Amino acid sequence: MKVEVQADKCIASGQCVLLSDVVFDQDDEEGIVVLRTSEVPESEQSAVREAERICPARAIRLAGSGG
Ligand code: SF4
Numbered sequence: 001m002k003v004e005v006q007a008d009k010c011i012a013s014g015q016c017v018l019l020s021d022v023v024f025d026q027d028d029e030e031g032i033v034v035l036r037t038s039e040v041p042e043s044e045q046s047a048v049r050e051a052e053r054i055c056p057a058r059a060i061r062l063a064g065s066g067g
Pocket residue numbers: 005009010011012013014015016017031032033054055056057058059060
């Protein structure tokens with residue numbers, strides 16, 4: 001499973017990082033989302049799905065199959 005973020009939409013709420021700090025990070029200045037990896041590890045998949053669901057800016061998008 002792959003994930004993409006649209007940093008221009010992100011409002012720096014930090015929800016995604018709370019769910020998975022393996023996949024998501026925030027930049028030090030503005031708190032805008034930074035992807036640590038676009039390839040979601042098995043162990044992070046449910047957290048990343050949840051992040052996509054709750055992101056208030058709808059800036060997270062899942063891609064690829066694999067469930
Ligand atoms: S949850 Fe969405 S708006 Fe909040 S930091 Fe992550 S990508 Fe940005």
